[in-house]
Amino acid sequence: MPADRVVSPLPVAKAPPGPFVAFFRxxxxxxxxxxxxxxxxxxxxxxxxxxxxxxxxxxxxxxEFTRIPPAWVEGGNSAFLLGTDEIGRDMxxxxxxxxxxxxxxxxxxxxxxxAVGIVLGLIAAFAPGWPSIVIMRAMDVILSVPSLxxxxxxxxxxxxxxxxxxxxxxxxxxxxxxxxxxxxxMQEKTRDYVTAARVGGAGTLRIMxxxxxxxxxAPIIVQAALTISNAILEAAALGFLGxxxxxxxxxxxxxxxxxxxxxxxxxxxxTTPGVAILITVLSINLVxxxxxxxxxxxxxxx
Amino acid sequence: xxLLEINDLTVDFKTGSGQFRxxxxxxxxxxxxxxxxxxxxxxxxxxxxxxxxxxxxxxxxTVSAKTLSFDGRDLLTLTPRERRKLVGKDMAMIFQEPMSxxxxxxxxxxxxxxxLKVHLGLSKSERRKRSxxxxxxxxxxxxxxxxxxxxxxxxxxxxxxxxxAIALACRPKLIIADEPTTALDVTIQAQILELLVSLQRETDxxxxxxxxxxGVVAETAERVSVHYAGQKIEEQPVGPLFADPHHxxxxxxxxxxxxxxxxxxxxxxxxVVPGQFDRPPACLFEPRCRFAxxxxxxxxxxxxxxxxxxxxxxxxxxxxxxxxxxxxEGREVAA
Numbered sequence: 173m174p175a176d177r178v179v180s181p182l183p184v185a186k187a188p189p190g191p192f193v194a195f196f197r198x199x200x201x202x203x204x205x206x207x208x209x210x211x212x213x214x215x216x217x218x219x220x221x222x223x224x225x226x227x228x229x230x231x232x233x234x235x236e237f238t239r240i241p242p243a244w245v246e247g248g249n250s251a252f253l254l255g256t257d258e259i260g261r262d263m264x265x266x267x268x269x270x271x272x273x274x275x276x277x278x279x280x281x282x283x284x285x286x287a288v289g290i291v292l293g294l295i296a297a298f299a300p301g302w303p304s305i306v307i308m309r310a311m312d313v314i315l316s317v318p319s320l321x322x323x324x325x326x327x328x329x330x331x332x333x334x335x336x337x338x339x340x341x342x343x344x345x346x347x348x349x350x351x352x353x354x355x356x357x358m359q360e361k362t363r364d365y366v367t368a369a370r371v372g373g374a375g376t377l378r379i380m381x382x383x384x385x386x387x388x389x390a391p392i393i394v395q396a397a398l399t400i401s402n403a404i405l406e407a408a409a410l411g412f413l414g415x416x417x418x419x420x421x422x423x424x425x426x427x428x429x430x431x432x433x434x435x436x437x438x439x440x441x442x443t444t445p446g447v448a449i450l451i452t453v454l455s456i457n458l459v460x461x462x463x464x465x466x467x468x469x470x471x472x473x474x
Numbered sequence: 475x476x477l478l479e480i481n482d483l484t485v486d487f488k489t490g491s492g493q494f495r496x497x498x499x500x501x502x503x504x505x506x507x508x509x510x511x512x513x514x515x516x517x518x519x520x521x522x523x524x525x526x527x528x529x530x531x532x533x534x535x536t537v538s539a540k541t542l543s544f545d546g547r548d549l550l551t552l553t554p555r556e557r558r559k560l561v562g563k564d565m566a567m568i569f570q571e572p573m574s575x576x577x578x579x580x581x582x583x584x585x586x587x588x589x590l591k592v593h594l595g596l597s598k599s600e601r602r603k604r605s606x607x608x609x610x611x612x613x614x615x616x617x618x619x620x621x622x623x624x625x626x627x628x629x630x631x632x633x634x635x636x637x638x639a640i641a642l643a644c645r646p647k648l649i650i651a652d653e654p655t656t657a658l659d660v661t662i663q664a665q666i667l668e669l670l671v672s673l674q675r676e677t678d679x680x681x682x683x684x685x686x687x688x689g690v691v692a693e694t695a696e697r698v699s700v701h702y703a704g705q706k707i708e709e710q711p712v713g714p715l716f717a718d719p720h721h722x723x724x725x726x727x728x729x730x731x732x733x734x735x736x737x738x739x740x741x742x743x744x745x746v747v748p749g750q751f752d753r754p755p756a757c758l759f760e761p762r763c764r765f766a767x768x769x770x771x772x773x774x775x776x777x778x779x780x781x782x783x784x785x786x787x788x789x790x791x792x793x794x795x796x797x798x799x800x801x802x803e804g805r806e807v808a809a
Binding site: 300363364365367368369370371372373374375383386387 | 528530533554555558559560561562563566567569570571574575576577578579580588589592593637640
């Protein structure tokens with residue numbers, strides 16, 4: 173009877189990591205990006221569940237508690253963790269709802285300018301002659317005006333409101349996308365697989381959006397990640413100038429502006445929205461950098 | 475009636491410094507089940523002529539022809555929409571660079587299925603079945619698994635096989651292969667050619683093989699058309715062409731094959747193909763021709779008859795000797 177040898181099973185070859193796992197591995201190699209991602213997800217969480225997290229309504233005024241300093245400062249009230257502003261609204265609640273507004277502005281600006289930019293860029297790349305010339309020269313004109321000035325002009329024309337802020341900033345960021353899309357589409361469309369698609373009987377529209385576009389997405393995604401933060405800054409700047417979201421709404425830039433005169437007497441009303449903007453922009457930029465490194469095959473080591 | 479008939483095809487490109495004629499009065503015809511090879515050195519307009527047939531030239535090009543018909547349909551008057559229905563279904567093309575001819579963003583299965591869906595309207599399961607059939611036909615092992623492979627996971631030979639599968643997907647009547655083996659190594663070259671020819675025989679399609687490799691021509695083609703600087707200068711069945719070239723260029727080209735070299739040094743053709751600014755007035759090959767005379771410099775050469783291989787020459791060769799030449803021993807003697 174053969175001795176019952178224990179045959180050790182062959183070590184099962186580990187399956188190669190899937191695309192998402194590989195991407196996350198590359199991404200998390202960059203510690204700063206990981207920190208940025210954690211901060212950003214926290215912000216997103218806070219923004220999404222603002223209704224449940226915020227202790228008070230952002231508009232509720234506690235008239236007997238105006239300009240209370242943050243809880244840890246002398247004279248602070250533990251009911252208002254970050255203090256209250258000049259008319260007794262809870263700063264923490266306003267900041268939490270402000271996160272929702274800022275992220276919304278950032279995202280919608282990016283989505284809008286990306287969508288329009290992709291369409292215009294692809295048209296510019298594929299239509300020779302006048303459509304391309306008209307689009308690209310228009311973009312040059314937009315680029316030649318200082319971005320904040322242009323946003324101010326647009327808002328001044330169509331009137332100050334949150335939607336119009338978004339429209340204005342979208343126009344300001346449009347040229348970057350159009351140029352980026354056009355450049356990479358022009359490069360891609362000379363490749364053989366595009367000719368092969370045409371041999372297969374694909375029409376121009378199909379080639380534009382189905383064949384070429386997916387191959388140009390990597391730089392566009394990175395650009396999108398990097399413009400979210402700029403859009404938030406720009407929106408805050410417009411809000412600060414009184415051209416963005418209008419006063420009662422808890423937009424960070426508008427909060428800064430309305431608290432300007434209390435800089436000496438109640439600095440927390442000014443500094444906390446500023447710090448919030450700083451943290452948001454910083455975390456988005458860190459994530460954007462990490463994204464670029466992870467998506468760029470040249471930076472990848474493996 | 476031939477499958478593809480090209481009569482007097484001319485293609486001009488608008489360039490910064492005026493018109494450039496890339497294809498000059500080329501006439502060709504291909505039948506079902508026939509293999510026609512187009513040979514010529516780089517810049518002789520062989521690819522451009524075929525791209526013109528497929529309607530793939532950029533907008534800077536103007537195409538004109540007496541007839542340009544495929545399967546009884548006039549390609550010149552076709553609307554873009556009709557052309558798209560025809561191209562890819564009845565006419566397919568295979569390119570030189572297999573690695574870049576596949577879209578890196580989509581799987582192999584998706585790219586094969588695309589034309590099946592558009593041209594034949596097959597359902598998802600039918601497409602899958604046909605795709606597996608096709609991959610099997612082009613000799614790709616384990617086709618079910620390969621369907622979900624991305625182009626970067628395939629080698630050059632594999633990619634070219636996939637390209638052939640895509641070209642064959644809708645059972646085309648004509649396949650144009652534009653230097654299909656140039657980017658592949660020699661063993662794979664032979665396999666791919668063999669595959670192309672056997673598939674062509676099975677399905678009775680016409681095959682146009684663009685190449686500059688005389689070895690490939692000798693092995694696969696039935697009829698050969700030699701191009702030089704945008705003109706067709708000779709056309710013969712493959713056997714007679716190698717045995718008795720009629721145009722001096724063909725003769726020089728064949729003499730430059732290492733297999734045929736007899737002396738210590740490999741004979742070569744001096745000079746380069748004329749470009750936009752150094753186009754000779756009459757015979758385009760005259761500056762590089764061993765037999766050129768004053769007549770070649772002043773008078774455009776006539777098209778010879780079938781016996782002389784339709785050579786575009788004043789003094790077509792027979793068995794290496796120019797007919798009607800004042801000094802048949804060549805330019806050295808004439809000078």
